Amino acid sequence: MSGLKFAEYAELNGLSEREREFGNGLREREREKGRNGVRADLGSEVLLPPAIPHVTIAGDDIEGTDGSSDLKPKARFGGVTWSGKDGVGQAASDTPLPSNPSSPKIPFQRNTSASSTPRVRPTTLDIPGLTKSKVSPDGRISQRDVGSKLVIVMVGLPARGKSYITKKVARYLNWLQHDARIFNVGEKRRIYAHHDEVMSSATERSILGHEPRAMTPTQVAAHILINGEMPSQPIPTLSLNGRVSPQNGNGMSQEMANLESAFPDLTTVSSPGAVGGGDPMDQTADFFDPQNTHAALIREQCAMETLDDLLHFILEDGGSVGILDATNSTLARRKLVMERIRAKAGPALNVLFIESVCEDEALLESNMRLKLSGPDYKDKDPIASLEDFRKRVAIYEKNYVPIGEYEEKNNMPYVKMIDVGRKVISHQIHGFLSAQAVYYLLNFNLAPRQIWITRHGESADNQAGKIGGDSSLTENGRRYAAALTRFIEYERKAWDVRQRDKEAHTHFPPHPGDHTPPNPHFTPQTGDGNDPPEKNFCVWTSMLKRSIQSGELFDEEEFDVKQMRMLDELNAGDMEGMTYDEIKIKHLVEYELRQHDKLSYRYPGPGGEGYLDVINRLRPVIVELERMTDHCLLITHRSVARVLLAYFMGLRRDQVADLDCPLGMLYSLEPKPYGVEFKAFKYNSASDWFGYLPDFELKKAAHPHN
Secondary structure, eight states: OOOOEEHHHHHHHTOOOOHHHHHHHHHHHHHHHHHHHGGGTTTTTTTTTTOOOOOEETTEEEEEESSSSOOOOOOSSSSEEEEEEEEETOOOOOOOSSSSOOOOOOOOOOOTTTSSSSSOOOOOOOOTTOOOOOTTTSSSSTTTTTOEEEOEEEEEOOSSSSHHHHHHHHHHHTTTTTEEEEEEEHHHHHHHHTTTOOSSHHHHHHHSSSSOOOOHHHHHHHHHHSSSSOOOSSSOOOOOOSSSOBBOTSOOOOHHHHHHHHHHGGGSSSGGSSOSOOOTTTTGGGGTTTTTTHHHHHHHHHHHHHHHHHHHHHHHHHEEEEEEOOOSSSSSHHHHHHHHHHHOOOSSSSEEEEEEEEOOOOHHHHHHHHHHTTTTTSSSSHHHHHHHHHHHHHHHHHOOSSEEEEEEHTTOOEEEETTTTEEEEESSSOHHHHHHHHHTTOOOOOOOOOOOEEOOBBBBBHHHHOSSOOOOOOOOHHHHHHHHHHHHHHHHHHHHHHHHHHHHHSSSSSTOOOOOOOOOOSSSOOSSSSSOOOOEEEEESSHHHHHHHHTTSSSSSTTEEEEEGGSOOOOOOGGGBBBBHHHHOOHHHHHHHHHHHHTTOOOSTOOOOBHHHHHHHHHHHHHHHOOOOOOEEEEOOOHHHHHHHHHHOOOOGSTTTOOOOTTTEEEEEETTEEEEEEEEEEEEETEEEEEEEEOOOOBOOOSSSO
């Protein structure tokens, strides 16, 4: 095969000595390998332009891949141009050619399920109604996305507000349509200790996490401790998960042995009798003494069983957030909790520790008084109960290790709340749900206040049975607006009188007949002996005429009146201004879709909304209501009133869209440390006043259209 010799090519093109050496070395390597040639784009592009593929160097010849050698070099200017036998070549380039061989081209490889290391799935926000994907068409966190789920572990001494925080966080996340559930170790401890068998099988499964049985293993242990002998019937050995556990050589269940190994400080006493102070299963302070070995081990078992129930909810039952409500006040307990979570759920599951600390003595005393009406001290002498509770707290304080150095060294996310939100410290917050929870924790308080919710007065569209629209009030609607203004002004003054009376009849320690609990945020007198100024009162309406007109009679010198688009009625899209009968006739398919699932349904057409959209646009309203310390009246619409009541009352998902919320009703919600005090009032057109309904309960609307 004849062709242009490499030496001739180098001479004609004025190649440098370095380029000549590289070309000669390339030919020598090809000869040694015994190959006929190599493509120029795999290493010889310093000699030939990359725009000319399929050119090979064979021996001392340069030829095309078609076997021809009719490649003639042109004058070199920066680069090299080549012309084929037809005289057409590549354009000249003034960019110098590279003088080093190019890097090898390694094809990209994506990890797949067949790879040795599985791909870590990205975890981003999931918002029901606003996001969807193949694995999550409704926007809720899918079962496989463990990395998007969250376990909250509470930390803190008794009477520090842990249960108060857990209930509020769970209520908020459930309202946002993320399945959240509280798992309280104390409740399981009381069930075991008191042999509480008066429950349905479904309730027992939800609490214990397994099928009901005549006597649980922990109750067997309690029976032995209380009665000093084994029960008469055959029993399984003590197990953390409700199943029979194999015994070791000493007759002890393996899991109980593991517990003692994990908590060597709990095994310093050889028998229950070594600890004075009564029955180890009695729920007094002695039960919580770490020197009471058997009681301590039972407490740890209750904690681990409760954690197992939580993880089953997260990993198997489709839950998104599980909250472990317990003291978890020792470093050993928190380590054990983390080890168990990682062993069962792996490293992807998010864990957030929330520690509640009380430095305000008045707040701590208020929390302690609240405990006296709890299940451990119900119907007992308040003075003796308070003394026993203080003793219990002192026992916990001996071994209490606050969150801090260990968690930071091990990159463990945590939030430390001081005086229920007065000061908040956060560390390493990861994940959408964790961020949502922490943001919420920054915005609530214990200040006593009233929140009132009502619909606007009757409008012209209400009379015609039309949905949506922006009509004005009727004469009946204007009468309602006037009565509402007078009633709220009256209740504002009456509430202040009740707070002063409550403060005057509370003592610590409590006296018989006292109100409970005192609220440290209410101060009836100022430092100079004068009465404090009256608490501010906000009136919020939507931006629709019927709502604005319902609040226009409030004196803006006394009330802070504001319009909010977030409080507007749900937009019905193409069906705005229609009656439900018209919708059924003209849009039968849409009508039936809505009847099937009102919560998830969204009206078609520009601006059309659904209940999930209303929930998401009301988030800043809820956060502001939790943050503010003033009274507030919200004059809004049916769908918005339903969603607001669902939040404050902790209603189930299937109750939100069908809640009966007619015109003329006024709802009072007063946040308390133990929940929300709810009252309902109904407008009486004959008396032109609102009457209190003592036996009122929220219920499903009787008419399917409502």
